[in-house]
Amino acid sequence: MSRKPFGVLLAWLALVVAGPVAAQDIPETLQNDQCIACHSDVGYLPDGLLLAGPHMRAELSCAGCHGGDNTTDDEEIAHAGTFRGVPDAASIPAFCGRCHSDLGFMRSYSPSASTDQVANYYTSVHGQKLRTGDTHVAQCASCHTAHAVLPASDARSSVHPMNVPALCNGCHGDAETMADYGIRTTQYRDYVGSVHGQALLEREDLGAPACNDCHGNHGAQPPGIESIEHVCGMCHVNNADYFSATGMARAFADEQLHACEECHGIHDVRKTFDAMVSTGDDSVCTTCHEEGDxxxxxxxxxxxxxxxxxxxxxxxxxxxxxxxxxxxxxxxxxxxxxxxxxxxxxxxxxxxxxxxxxxxxxxxxxxxxxxxxxxxxxxxxxxxxxxxxxxxxxxxxxxxxxxxxxxxxxxxxxx
Ligand code: HEC
Ligand code: HEC
Ligand code: HEC
Ligand code: HEC
Ligand code: HEC
Ligand code: HEC
Ligand code: HEC
Ligand code: HEC
Ligand code: HEC
Structure with a gap:
């Protein structure tokens, strides 16, 4: 027996038992939205759709993103005119940016909305590679999802600080994805064992950095030598101020050494102790200094x-x-x-x-x-x-x- 009819039967059963998205799940303001009504009826709502997210609350409906006419129950008319269909990865920044780069539009919803995400994104390694046609990189929907978008403050959000490390690791920890680029896949593993990772993921200390606090939300770059000190100095202000005033910091810059990283590492920053500044086995100084200097x-x-x-x-x-x-x-x-x-x-x-x-x-x-x-x-x-x-x-x-x-x-x- 072919398995296909069985699958259809299951789908039909699921529909009969669960029904289409129950009426109360659809926000009051979207009850008459024909995109949702028909997609719900035919059982073709996208996976993981969250009708309670900010887009649906702003009454943007499916048509806000995909275009089309959401007042008709005729599929052909609904899918015509401004209908954009499903965007491919390369066009997603422009797809989201149609609204998110429009200051006037965004400010009409939230007076403090920022509209720099797309511009920042194209400064990142992700954005630059997407431009060259590389679709393995992250674009807006890889990080935010397409249909379960939530603000970062919501614990369910894919970009909530506690969820970010696993999100980035989905690609950066995947040896297959990263094989073509020749970069390490150890950032997450190192980070989880670090003081920062333990503070954030185990003690839920939101003051500790997630990946995006050091790399930027949209401008993901490996911070250059000049900026590592600033990245760490955002939180460890005195350490950075003291260090940058030393003769050693100037020598580091001349010799292309990486500020804080030389003694603390980056993703694997550990708890510190006094013997690090000594001349014993645990010293971080004796790698560069020897007796007499x-x-x-x-x-x-x-x-x-x-x-x-x-x-x-x-x-x-x-x-x-x-x-x-x-x-x-x-x-x-x-x-x-x-x-x-x-x-x-x-x-x-x-x-x-x-x-x-x-x-x-x-x-x-x-x-x-x-x-x-x-x-x-x-x-x-x-x-x-x-x-x-x-x-x-x-x-x-x-x-x-x-x-x-x-x-x-x-x-x-x-x-
Ligand atoms: C009367 C039913 C009906 C209405 C109304 C309707 N759709 Fe659809 N839609 C479908 C069906 C069925 C499919 C899958 C088959 C297809 O592509 O035609 C579909 C497919 C889609 C797809 C995927 C297209 C693709 O290329 O894979 C998108 C996106 C979509 N609809 C968005 C919308 C939006 C936005 C609206 C409202 C403006 C809307 N639909 C209104 C029935 C409907
Ligand atoms: C915030 C913008 C946004 C909204 C709102 C939105 N979509 Fe999408 N949709 C996308 C993007 C982006 C994709 C491409 C999928 C991807 O790359 O992950 C997509 C893909 C799809 C697809 C292709 C198959 C799939 O499951 O990914 C369908 C069907 C679809 N959307 C239907 C809908 C319907 C129906 C609604 C309303 C309930 C809706 N979308 C609301 C952005 C949106
Ligand atoms: C039709 C216009 C429109 C499109 C297209 C659109 N958005 Fe939005 N988005 C909004 C509006 C309006 C809000 C709600 C702003 C508010 O209430 O503060 C919002 C909210 C958000 C938020 C929550 C912001 C916060 O922190 O409160 C995120 C994240 C987001 N959108 C991402 C996306 C992504 C990713 C895409 C593309 C897949 C996208 N949006 C497409 C209009 C749009
Ligand atoms: C590499 C992952 C990643 C990509 C790619 C990405 N974002 Fe974000 N985005 C984030 C993170 C993380 C935050 C939350 C920052 C925080 O904690 O406030 C965020 C926040 C936002 C917000 C809330 C307002 C703000 O600026 O903080 C909006 C809107 C948004 N992103 C839209 C977009 C759009 C549009 C794109 C595509 C051009 C995009 N994002 C691409 C990770 C990403
Ligand atoms: C959809 C997969 C994907 C996701 C999700 C993703 N990235 Fe990336 N990222 C890539 C790919 C692919 C590259 C290109 C690698 C290269 O060119 O070196 C890249 C490049 C980078 C680079 C530049 C590396 C270098 O030295 O060239 C940084 C930094 C980076 N990502 C950080 C992040 C952070 C932080 C997050 C989470 C907020 C994240 N990425 C989420 C796929 C992803
Ligand atoms: C405390 C700040 C900080 C945190 C947190 C952080 N990074 Fe980094 N990351 C850096 C710095 C600084 C560099 C540059 C290292 C260098 O050039 O030697 C870097 C480099 C990278 C690179 C380039 C390849 C490499 O290993 O040098 C990737 C990819 C990356 N980070 C991803 C991540 C991911 C994923 C996370 C979260 C699991 C993360 N980072 C958390 C600061 C941070
Ligand atoms: C977003 C803020 C933030 C950023 C950025 C940040 N840190 Fe931290 N750091 C913290 C917090 C919070 C703790 C305390 C964690 C705990 O409670 O154990 C910490 C702990 C540390 C410790 C351990 C201190 C001890 O008592 O032993 C070191 C070392 C450290 N950070 C170095 C760095 C370096 C190096 C960088 C840059 C690569 C950096 N930090 C970036 C917030 C930050
Ligand atoms: C030349 C080596 C070296 C460099 C460079 C360095 N540190 Fe340290 N750091 C140490 C040593 C050694 C200790 C342990 C001191 C102790 O416990 O007596 C320490 C301790 C710390 C601590 C824990 C003590 C405290 O101040 O709370 C933090 C946080 C820290 N460093 C952050 C940084 C940051 C940020 C940078 C870059 C601006 C940096 N360090 C650069 C050697 C270094
Ligand atoms: C990555 C190599 C490196 C490490 C690790 C390192 N130093 Fe240095 N240090 C230098 C260089 C390079 C200079 C400048 C040349 C010189 O004076 O020897 C310097 C200079 C100094 C100076 C003279 C500063 C001045 O203003 O003339 C002192 C003091 C010093 N380091 C202390 C330390 C201590 C203490 C540690 C361990 C906590 C340490 N260094 C770890 C490379 C390093």
């Missing part, structure tokens, strides 16, 4: 400062623990510890001046605070011992007195 000495010195500060903080914490255990006053110590921690954070950012005298500004303050905390902690513990000693003496005295009193009373009773 300024960079090596600077690394040694900054690591010594940071280690001393961390050690002092650890001691202060241990003392504080003890103070809390014995129930003594830990309020002031708490403030000092917080200040010391604050200085440590500052010092780790100041590492990007690559100048030990600058990190010392923060570590010196931090050390003072930590040592002060230790001093007060020891005082509190001393006070406690003194009081406990005093209490012991008092208890002893009272006991002696009680016994003496006991014998005195017996003596008085006997006499």
């Amino acid at each position: 300024d960079g090596y000495a600077a690394a040694d010195s900054m690591y010594a400062q940071l280690s001393a500060l961390v050690a002092a903080q650890d001691s202060a914490l241990a003392v504080t623990e003890r103070v809390r255990e014995i129930g003594m006053d830990d309020i002031e110590i708490g403030f000092l510890l917080r200040d010391a921690h604050e200085s440590t954070i500052q010092a780790r950012t100041l590492v990007h001046t690559f100048d030990p005298s600058r990190t010392a500004e923060a570590t010196t303050v931090g050390l003072e605070k930590a040592n002060e905390a230790i001093r007060i902690g020891h005082e509190e513990i001393g006070d406690f011992r003194f009081r406990r000693f005093g209490f012991g003496i008092a208890t002893l005295l009272i006991t002696i007195l009680t016994i003496a009193l006991f014998f005195k009373i017996r003596e008085v009773e006997r006499s």
Whole structure:
């Protein structure tokens, strides 16, 4: 038996059981729309169609994009005149841009609408390649879909920050698609394990960058050497400012080295730690600096400062623990510890001046605070011992007195 009639039967069954798109699914304002009505009747609504998206809410109907006459139930008339049919990949930017590049039209729906998407798109590697006839690249519908378009703020949207990495990876992680271009397919894998990927995808921290925060929404380019610092500096402002003022940054630019990337990587940015600025095994400095040059000495010195500060903080914490255990006053110590921690954070950012005298500004303050905390902690513990000693003496005295009193009373009773 051929399988075809069976398929038709299934389709028919589905229609009978589920019915065409239930009337209540069609927004009130589109109840009389003949494109939707007939396509719904014949069971030819596009896959994944979302009637609640912004286009349908703006009453644009199918005809807004595909053209045609949406007031007639005659297919031939409906599909005539302005009807554009189904656009091929190469014409989709113009297809969407008919509205999205028209400022007057878009502003009539939303006073803040921007109309630069198509222009930006053609500056991207995607847009430039599409122009040359390469249809493997992303165009508007690859990223936004055609029939389930939603604003990025909607968690269901294909371009919601949490969904973007998987969206890009659909092509960039696909070895077959990328084989012709000779570029890596590891960005997503690296990103998922990075501090940024973990913050966004696991902790849902929308402050962490998704692919488009670094590459642009529409201008996807690999950021050039000059702009990596700016890309990272959008969020890590101080790190970028400190670094760009150093002699090393100028040397990096001259030698075509990649700013932040040389020490942190790009897609695989990891959590940082002090030993990175040292001369030990975990150092990121010794790949370029060797014993005897300024960079090596600077690394040694900054690591010594940071280690001393961390050690002092650890001691202060241990003392504080003890103070809390014995129930003594830990309020002031708490403030000092917080200040010391604050200085440590500052010092780790100041590492990007690559100048030990600058990190010392923060570590010196931090050390003072930590040592002060230790001093007060020891005082509190001393006070406690003194009081406990005093209490012991008092208890002893009272006991002696009680016994003496006991014998005195017996003596008085006997006499
Ligand atoms: C009376 C029914 C009817 C109406 C009204 C109708 N369509 Fe269609 N449409 C169909 C059918 C059936 C097909 C599939 C067969 C075909 O291509 O003719 C189709 C196909 C299409 C296609 C795919 C064409 C292709 O080349 O593959 C698009 C796009 C489309 N319609 C859009 C619209 C739009 C937009 C409107 C309203 C302006 C509309 N239709 C109104 C019945 C209708
Ligand atoms: C935001 C613009 C937009 C709207 C609104 C829209 N379409 Fe489409 N449609 C497209 C694009 C773009 C394609 C090309 C598909 C692709 O490349 O993914 C397409 C493709 C199609 C196809 C070809 C087959 C398929 O499933 O992809 C049909 C049929 C179709 N649309 C019908 C409709 C109908 C019916 C409506 C109204 C319910 C509608 N479209 C609303 C943009 C739109
Ligand atoms: C007929 C005009 C028209 C066409 C064609 C059109 N759009 Fe739209 N689009 C709009 C309007 C109007 C809005 C709603 C604007 C608003 O309410 O802020 C919108 C909203 C959007 C939004 C949500 C914007 C936001 O963040 O709020 C996206 C994304 C979008 N369109 C993408 C597309 C894509 C992709 C295509 C092509 C496949 C397309 N549009 C085709 C008119 C159009
Ligand atoms: C490589 C994927 C990609 C492509 C290709 C793409 N977009 Fe977008 N677009 C995005 C992302 C991601 C956002 C959401 C940014 C955000 O988080 O606000 C967006 C946002 C938008 C918005 C909302 C307003 C704005 O500018 O932020 C509109 C409208 C839009 N795109 C239309 C288009 C049109 C039209 C095209 C085709 C010329 C297109 N997009 C191509 C990924 C893409
Ligand atoms: C439909 C598939 C597809 C999607 C989806 C897609 N891309 Fe691409 N992208 C490509 C192709 C193909 C190229 C061309 C590769 C080349 O020329 O090196 C490309 C090129 C790029 C380049 C330039 C690479 C280079 O060094 O030449 C960047 C950067 C890029 N895409 C980022 C993104 C980001 C970010 C997203 C998601 C927001 C995304 N892409 C979504 C297919 C896609
Ligand atoms: C923190 C910023 C940042 C994030 C997040 C990011 N990228 Fe990149 N990406 C870059 C930089 C910078 C480069 C340039 C690297 C270079 O030139 O050495 C790059 C390069 C690329 C390239 C070119 C090929 C290559 O590997 O050098 C592609 C493709 C790409 N990124 C895709 C993605 C995708 C997909 C995602 C999300 C999974 C993503 N990027 C997330 C900053 C970022
Ligand atoms: C959109 C904002 C944004 C951009 C752009 C960005 N980052 Fe981040 N970055 C963050 C956030 C948020 C965190 C904190 C993640 C967490 O909570 O663990 C972070 C964490 C880090 C860390 C780990 C800090 C630590 O405490 O160990 C490093 C290193 C880092 N980013 C470097 C970079 C580099 C290099 C770039 C450019 C290639 C970059 N970032 C681009 C927001 C951003
Ligand atoms: C990718 C190579 C590279 C890495 C990694 C690197 N440096 Fe440098 N550094 C240079 C170059 C090139 C210069 C300029 C030539 C010189 O003075 O030796 C420089 C110069 C310096 C200088 C002198 C700055 C001035 O203003 O004259 C210091 C200090 C320094 N680096 C510290 C460090 C520290 C600390 C690290 C590790 C956290 C580090 N560097 C990692 C390449 C690197
Ligand atoms: C020469 C190597 C080097 C370069 C270049 C570099 N960093 Fe760092 N970065 C480090 C080291 C080493 C640490 C660890 C400091 C510590 O924990 O004591 C660090 C720590 C960080 C941290 C976590 C500490 C903090 O400030 O919150 C962030 C974020 C960071 N770097 C971002 C950047 C950005 C953005 C750039 C580019 C503007 C950059 N780094 C350039 C070596 C470098």
